[in-house]
Amino acid sequence: MELTDVEFDGPLAQRGIGVIAPFDLALERELWRWAPLEVTFHLARTPFEPLPVSLEMAQRVSDVSALQTATRELLGVEPEVVAYLCSSGSFIHGRDGEIALADAIRAAGAPDAVTSSGALAEAVTTLGLQRISVITPYDAPLTDRLVAFLGELGVEVVTAQHLGLGGGIWRVNYRTVAELVCAADDPASEALFVSCTNLPTYDIIDPLERDLGKPVLTANQLTVWSCLDRLGLPMMGPGRWLGEVFGR
Incomplete structure (x- = not known):
């Protein structure tokens, strides 16, 4: 039998993105929704730490040796790029610490590297943001570190709202996140950033952008889109402002 049917062509050439995830990540499904068909995510996790979400946990999950082991x-x-998919773990030591993490991942053999907070920095520059509001599921001390990180980028945080959660962040429902985003909005803020790669956001970005009339940026959105940009692939998923910038 001669196999000439088009059904036997392919598969579509695969483009790999490596993902280093914190041990408690529960939103892998959300990542896939951001990506075009040819992209495959390959995940490795940081070692389990019996700690609540906190400054200490952010420091533990960003241990350089653990990230390099996961990279290898x-x-x-x-993979064509390796992403460290963690907001708090990549902003906990400031901008210099974030750059050092990406450098360490490359030093372990990754062709290129992205962190969630590095992707936020890229979006801030790309969109020319100077004043934003932030929303986090964290406690106040960890939220303050995000505010400090943005300050290093030259961005003023107009308002900050946080949930004060120590775990189970992936269980937060959309209404809770949306209400927090609306509470954080301020006429002076040019955009809103929802931190944490374990906080569900995908389906509420478009309606919130429509209602608030400004960008609503989220951790998973920015991390995946930063990877796709490096691969020269189209931006997928919700997000009017980033979609226009990246030609989606």
């Missing part, structure tokens, strides 16, 4: 675990499938 991903190299066998030849």
